[in-house]
Amino acid sequence: MISLPYRVATVEEVRNLTRDIKMYTLSINETFNSDPGQYVMVWVPGVGEIPISLSLVDGETFCLVIARKGKVTSYIHENIKEGDKLYLRGPYGNGFKLQGGKALIVGGGYGVAPLLFLARELARRYVRSDVVLGFRSKEHAILISEFEEYADRLVVSTDDGSLGVRGTAVDVARQLVDRNIYATLYTCGKEQMMYKLVELALNRGIKTQASLERLIKCGIGICGSCVLEPLGLRVCRDGPVFDGETLLKTVDFGRFWHDSTGKPIPIEEVK
Amino acid sequence: MISLPYRVATVEEVRNLTRDIKMYTLSINETFNSDPGQYVMVWVPGVGEIPISLSLVDGETFCLVIARKGKVTSYIHENIKEGDKLYLRGPYGNGFKLQGGKALIVGGGYGVAPLLFLARELARRYVRSDVVLGFRSKEHAILISEFEEYADRLVVSTDDGSLGVRGTAVDVARQLVDRNIYATLYTCGKEQMMYKLVELALNRGIKTQASLERLIKCGIGICGSCVLEPLGLRVCRDGPVFDGETLLKTVDFGRFWHDSTGKPIPIEEVK
Amino acid sequence: MSSEPSLSVDLGVLKLRNPIIIASGVLGVSIGLMKRAEEAGAAAITSKTTTLEPRKGHENPVVYELEYGLLNSMGLPNPGAEEMGKILEEAKRIINVPIIASFGASTPEEALKIAEHLKHADALELNASCPHVKGLGADLMSDPKAIHDIISEVKASGYKIFLKLSAHGDYLYIARKAYDAGVDGFTAINTLKAMAIDINAKKPVLGGKVGGLSGKAIHPIAVRIVYELRREFPDVPIIGTGGVETWQDAVELLLAGAKAIGIGTVLKKGFHAIGQLLDGIKEYLAMNGYRDINEITGLAHK
Amino acid sequence: MSSEPSLSVDLGVLKLRNPIIIASGVLGVSIGLMKRAEEAGAAAITSKTTTLEPRKGHENPVVYELEYGLLNSMGLPNPGAEEMGKILEEAKRIINVPIIASFGASTPEEALKIAEHLKHADALELNASCPHVKGLGADLMSDPKAIHDIISEVKASGYKIFLKLSAHGDYLYIARKAYDAGVDGFTAINTLKAMAIDINAKKPVLGGKVGGLSGKAIHPIAVRIVYELRREFPDVPIIGTGGVETWQDAVELLLAGAKAIGIGTVLKKGFHAIGQLLDGIKEYLAMNGYRDINEITGLAHK
């Protein structure tokens, strides 16, 4: 085939962010055009293929933050070293739409990764942003110093208080939105968290954009695997970033996920 | 298919040039780029497809001169009227290469048709040309007044002397080349005639270009049906116009034709 | 006089507002996507092939894009007939165009069980390229007798049934068997078995190794098979499917003998592709002086 | 150290200077075109399929160009085995690379008669998609027994013989039969049956109505079949053929298990395509650290 959809990326650096999260800096032989919030399908030949958000892109170099979850992510953690190759298709999907007016960025867990890319792009456009990063504990915290560069104000929270304020990112966000200074809230993380944030922000007239995960198979909108019902929104193609108003019109947001047979299952059962 | 290789041409005018030769003026919905000497494959759906040289092209209008020979040409003569459609692919092949210096154009029978297009293009480039047109008799003569417009000197010959000088086009050309004023001889017509002209001209240091016919099946150089051996020159694609030196290196020029099974047969047996 | 040509199509057991049917598989099992397709103009929707038991399908990668088509090895993921039955029951409340429920089965008994679950659909479609258990991994295309028996028993129980053929195997022989069994129509064609190897990774790309080729590449093969079916079974409605990306492709299949057109891969471009196909077909009919799309069905045989 | 990777290929009964073989049909019966192909770099040439009696082939149009391939209904025009024998005898004086003589036959007797005429060729290739007289117009792909018998008798008479498979019919079963009969190699694949209808003329384009689809469109199908053949018959050399237009396509077939590569449709671009393929393959080998093309044969199975 002339069209080789897989681009070959070389691992330049592997950083352990936590015990279960690594950051891979990759280089590729061509400029990589993408928006924050977009993702790539990462193929490990003979192992599998998974969607991973772009966490920073700079010309021919970009970063992926990968949390160990199951088969493919574990394989990558254990076997992919500097100098190895990863195979990519994409970038796919619709990322964050950068809005004017002060931004509130709220991330949880490895969900902060694409938000770093977002924070940088906002900063480059002179849009100011406050950032809230929530983690389970100090050991799970990632990318804090990286965010400092782009955030007007950076608040870290942990469930156990081992770093920053004790509590959830939602708790922190609730206090911040009361200050009435934000035009848009951008979020990525656990869907239950994002659900609360979207409700919270919309109640206060703040626009919201949230980046979702679903089971991605094709990545190109042709298999229906990643759908949000009953609107038939495809996370892989119409998303992964959606505006909060739209998400609240779905039944699935914050509640259901479709398993690999297509059957809906409660979202708590997923991870 | 997006690619519709057949362009639909509408018959604007049908002119009887002789009892067995008609000229079709066609129009098409797009500009028709082509060189003199190129041909089109004319498809009559349900009947067949044949190669026909372009005899004049003017933007979206062009002419085909079609002699009644067998199945498809007879069908066209009998059934295709003004307003009807013909289906075309092409233009195909390499046409005449227009050279500077005075030209001698020698045509025989319906072979004069592509030469009319050539004569016009030469004239448009201020290349002067003398034209010799040979026919069997007055009843077989075609396009004489059309050539007058472009020829410095026009000599018509007929085998029986019923029009112009008595004799063959070769006889006339022999006298003309002796005047030593021609840089190039262009010819189209019976191959035995062209063979004599090529020998004649090359002996006198005049460059030659001749347009050949062979059995055209694919028209795109992929089936080997139209080949000149032993050089493996494909009339449909490497030709139909070749320079005389090259032709004399073949065994087939002026002698053999390959029938539809691929078998060589003496050229006299063909028509 | 200047009224628009009629696009409505009589598929025998189904009447459609126009010829465009969504092919099985490309909307997964999503009612929301069915609705989007309906709103975009589709006249009927074929649901994802259902098997009796749920199937997870193959591991990723499940698709590979080519310049001129798509390879997929989805592996027939579906939630099983019972769950699918619920989805279709719900879908019938929301979707106003006919739903054709695709299914796969190896025996009449299995087929009847599935059919009972899918009873809310407007018609059934037997996917003869579904993995065939008895045949040890081969597909049903290699078992004409099973196809015959499934169709005749499903018909006997009062269901309407189409047979979806692939280009593999002796599809004309199978079509004859299906005809004898009283089939209500043919859908042709399914994907062709194919494969892609990444030359850098030096490995087959698809999780299922072999996948199904769809899109432009298979269009001329679909045209042939539709033409052959129409020649032999002029009275059986055909849903011509395979590589329809432009209205010209659709018209080609109609001329070959299709009554309606199935589309899959083209939806990669988005749902607006449906409107573009319909506009093009309508304009073609008008330009060529036809007042009704049915006038051109099978015209290439004349 | 910095020496160029070796491209020479051991096809079992034939040794080739590189993997590129001209597929049957695209040069007609022309020695001149064979010579041009040799000069452009081809390592072997398959001659046009010969039948015992001459055949004129189908009426024009015989080809239809698609964006991603070619449809042809040449209809196997050939001057018959006797005349072809003379052409090949002459060709062997002029062509310095091996010539594989393609032929079509329905019975061992017919095959032996043809083989005797074609004895000057370096090997034979049985075209299993050749019209099959006994089968009333079907092709030999539907008659595994005939294929077995032809191969074993031709082998018994001392000829070297390849079998050219198409994607139609049960090609793996046929390959098994051919293997049992002692076949020297497989060529895969031939064109796929397909059709084009002109929507303005509203008629099938090709004189033979149905034609054979070649070029890009069939490449993923060829990859699959070569892969399957290699898996089942790792010791039988395969000439992978189908849709090779770029060196990447060639490498894909080599990785799938082809020892050599047949090319047809790409010659539409001109004979220089051969050199481009060879350059690309050589560069791929060098970039990936291989010193010999044989190292990558079938690598996708690892």
Ligand SMILES: Cc1cc2nc3c(=O)[nH]c(=O)nc-3n(C[C@H](O)[C@H](O)[C@H](O)COP(=O)(O)OP(=O)(O)OC[C@H]3O[C@@H](n4cnc5c(N)ncnc54)[C@H](O)[C@@H]3O)c2cc1C
């Ligand atoms: C748009 C998008 C962006 C993502 N970005 C990132 C990121 O930047 N960093 C990161 O670490 N993770 C990201 N993920 C999640 C990541 O894709 C999954 O963690 C990964 O697919 C799990 O693969 P596995 O083989 O390791 O796990 P498996 O063994 O397959 O399963 C483990 C769990 O992961 C879930 N999962 C499996 N496959 C997928 C899939 N294809 N899509 C989504 N979830 C799946 C399953 O529900 C299962 O519960 C993203 C997911 C999506 C949809």
Ligand SMILES: Cc1cc2nc3c(=O)[nH]c(=O)nc-3n(C[C@H](O)[C@H](O)[C@H](O)COP(=O)(O)OP(=O)(O)OC[C@H]3O[C@@H](n4cnc5c(N)ncnc54)[C@H](O)[C@@H]3O)c2cc1C
């Ligand atoms: C490049 C080229 C340009 C031509 N230009 C013209 C032209 O401008 N005007 C014109 O009248 N004729 C032209 N011809 C000749 C014309 O193509 C044939 O007369 C025509 O194909 C005969 O078709 P038929 O069905 O009427 O005859 P048939 O019934 O097929 O056969 C009659 C005779 O014509 C010859 N012939 C048949 N098919 C072909 C073919 N495909 N190619 C060449 N010869 C064939 C046969 O050898 C046979 O002896 C040209 C031919 C070529 C190759």
Ligand SMILES: Cc1cc2nc3c(=O)[nH]c(=O)nc-3n(C[C@H](O)[C@H](O)[C@H](O)COP(=O)(O)O)c2cc1C
């Ligand atoms: C992603 C995908 C999934 C498919 N799933 C099914 C399926 O479940 N059942 C089925 O009968 N056909 C399935 N098909 C085949 C299509 O219904 C259709 O027959 C084929 O793709 C040819 O049409 P197209 O070229 O318009 O895509 C699938 C095709 C694609 C691309």
Ligand SMILES: Cc1cc2nc3c(=O)[nH]c(=O)nc-3n(C[C@H](O)[C@H](O)[C@H](O)COP(=O)(O)O)c2cc1C
């Ligand atoms: C014009 C043309 C003529 C062909 N004739 C033959 C033939 O006589 N015998 C044969 O075995 N294959 C024939 N083929 C098939 C090719 O040999 C080859 O198998 C097929 O075209 C696939 O390769 P490609 O995609 O590189 O063209 C022909 C193909 C074309 C395009």
Ligand code: FES
């Ligand atoms: S993953 Fe296939 S439609 Fe989204």
Ligand code: FES
């Ligand atoms: S007509 Fe086919 S090669 Fe010239």
